[in-house]
Amino acid sequence: MTDLEQNILPDMGGGVWSPELGGVVGILGLAVVVGAIVGYAVMLFVAHTFTYRTWIFDSVVALGLVLALIGWATEGPNLAAGIALVVGVVWFPLVRRELRIRGSDQLLVRKGDRFPAMNVVTTQGEPVTDRDLAAAAPVLLVLYRGWWCPSHKSQLNELLAAHERLSDAGLSVFAASVDAPEEAEPIQQYVGSKITILCNVPESLLDKLGTRDTKGAPWYDRLIFGAEKQDIAMPTGFVIDASGTVVYSYRATTVDDRPDPDRILANL
Numbered sequence: 001m002t003d004l005e006q007n008i009l010p011d012m013g014g015g016v017w018s019p020e021l022g023g024v025v026g027i028l029g030l031a032v033v034v035g036a037i038v039g040y041a042v043m044l045f046v047a048h049t050f051t052y053r054t055w056i057f058d059s060v061v062a063l064g065l066v067l068a069l070i071g072w073a074t075e076g077p078n079l080a081a082g083i084a085l086v087v088g089v090v091w092f093p094l095v096r097r098e099l100r101i102r103g104s105d106q107l108l109v110r111k112g113d114r115f116p117a118m119n120v121v122t123t124q125g126e127p128v129t130d131r132d133l134a135a136a137a138p139v140l141l142v143l144y145r146g147w148w149c150p151s152h153k154s155q156l157n158e159l160l161a162a163h164e165r166l167s168d169a170g171l172s173v174f175a176a177s178v179d180a181p182e183e184a185e186p187i188q189q190y191v192g193s194k195i196t197i198l199c200n201v202p203e204s205l206l207d208k209l210g211t212r213d214t215k216g217a218p219w220y221d222r223l224i225f226g227a228e229k230q231d232i233a234m235p236t237g238f239v240i241d242a243s244g245t246v247v248y249s250y251r252a253t254t255v256d257d258r259p260d261p262d263r264i265l266a267n268l
Helices: 005-009 021-047 054-077 077-098 131-135 150-161 163-168 181-194 202-208 220-224 261-266
Strands: 117-121 128-129 139-144 172-176 196-199 236-240 246-251
Touching: 021 054, 021 077, 054 077, 077 128, 117 181, 128 131, 131 139, 150 163, 150 181, 150 261, 163 261, 172 181, 181 196, 246 261
Parallel strands: 139 172, 172 196
Antiparallel strands: 117 128, 117 196, 139 236, 236 246
């Protein structure tokens, strides 16, 4: 350790910061980084759930990077700190890439536009059209990614939590995806009568809306959960009035975004 490091590093336990302590901090940094990544993986693939607050994991990884840097600076190059730095730095672009949605360039149906013709079915196979939505208006129609995506649970849970406020605003809530009725039936059972689940959304409708996600289910969701390789819907929300006119629309461009019920209610 140089004289400069001895002067600027804090006195720990009556002595200067030691290289050995720096090594411990490097190991701690690695543990924090690995812990954040393992926690994220367990959330997605074991608990099969999701949080829109992905910044929490970013913050923990950043903390691990800081600890690793301190360990590297005090002990010099060491394996634990080096691994933490490499893994931590890779985390940010990798996760951002996985959360980014690819497909339609822009939302094509916006406030003031007429909602296009739609032919889908419920989980019981009953047909539902755009005219049915207008008849139930005002309607909140939410597009979600699919049964296999942990984010759909978080999205629907938010709608369930806000159901009373949405109902007080007069909104009937529908949630639609490209899923087949048999795939979406457990979701309908989960949300009960508060949300009507719609299935078999055609790609042609996604194109008309500007909500087609061409990236679809990632390879690991296809491997672990058996999701199909197909184009899906981007997380989107439309509020439609009795004339079939859209009075609110929002499309997410990342998986950790969605049409937030608070935002929807604030814009009615």
